[in-house]
Amino acid sequence: MNPRDFLSQAAGKPIRTKQGYWAFVPNPLPQKIEIGNELVKFLGEADRAMGELKGLSGAISDPALFINPILRLEAVISSRIEGTRASLEDLFIYEGTQLSFFETAGDVREVHNYILALEYGIQRINTLPVSNRLIKELHAILLNNARGDFWSPGEFRTKQNWIGFPGSTLETASFVPPPQVEMLVCLGDLEKFIHQPSNLPALVRLGMIHCQFEAIHPFADGNGRIGRLLNSLITLDWKLQPQPLFHISPYFESHRQEYYARLLAVSQKGDWAGWLGFFLQGVRDTCFNTVTRIQNLQAVHRDYLGRVKSERNAARLANALTLIFSKPIISTGELSKSLEIPYKSAQRIIGSLTRLSILREITDRARNRLFQADDIINSIK
Secondary structure, eight states: OOGOOOOOOOOOOEEEEESSSSSEEEOOOOOOEEEEEEHEEEEEEEHHHHHHHHHHHHSSSSSSSHHHHHHHHHHHHHHHHOOOOOOHHHHHHHHHHOOOSSSSSSHHHHHHHHHHHHHHHHHTTSOOOOOOHHHHHHHHHHHTTTTTTTHHHHEEEEEOOOOTTTOOOOOOOOBBOOOHHHHHHHHHHHHHHEEEEOOHHHHHHHHHHHHHHHOOOOOSSSSHHHHHHHHHHHHHTTSOOOOSSSHHHHHHTTTHHHHHHHHHHHHHHHHHHHHHHHHHHHHHHHHHHHHHHHHHHHHHHHHHHHTTTTTHHHHHHHHHHHHHHSSEEEEEHHHHHHHOOHHHHHHHHHHHHHHTSOOOOOOOOOOOEEEEEEEHHHHOO
């Protein structure tokens, strides 16, 4: 890391370590933020978009219909930013076959771990607020039996890491996070900032927390995914959203190069305004896109209910539809197990939903067949 690239100490400063390399140590939050007219504009748009999503999600009678598919889109895209190649369909197949077909599919397992960590965090914040302890618990789940599981899952790093092109070293890396001793101090300061009262707008604080976490980079692996996952949990913890429907990773993925550049510019140039403007636009676009996805899913649900209402076993089919929104790629055995009904009954339900063009067989075999609800998957892409 070249200290001459760090032109401002507004966000932190490079230090020379005892080993001779340079590392960046961020200043504690809060730092002085100039909220000019452009940021005020972006903040107003983001607040209104968050309010629209909050109103819609609070009015949903059965939020599980929409939460599970949107959580899985977040998991796929946040993991894709880190190089996984698993698709949304791959993930649904992995889950719809009771995890039996993909035991060697590392990418899909990583995405599935992201879901497990996110779902764990959603429940855990009812008893444990967002904290360093929770962050380590999430990390242990994320890296369990996955790529990087040899990097001490659930433990903050004890060795120096760095960010750069493949093959880069501490000297040639574009960014070197704080050494371990300074890292632990930074983490303690960040935890205090998350919980202490502040006059800063909540969404500005959220953007600062994400940037600061990525600058600290406290794990040997998984920092990006944990940092993005925290955005979702903090909106719940702070009561910004009543349901876990805010997930900003699709915005970061579609603006990946700018995402990295804006984060680095805070450390190198103290450009908080540039990062926060980018982040707030992401909040706005994320909320609007999520509202659209929910509305699309609602329309699909109404359409599906309309197709089954004249069927002799309409009530049972409607019950199966609720499951299929969570698992839009499913086997007969999984339907039988999840609904606790005989296998023959599950076969009849699958047959009816296929005849009604709700499900489509995507395998060409006599056993272990899989069926996909195309409309559900297409509605959230």
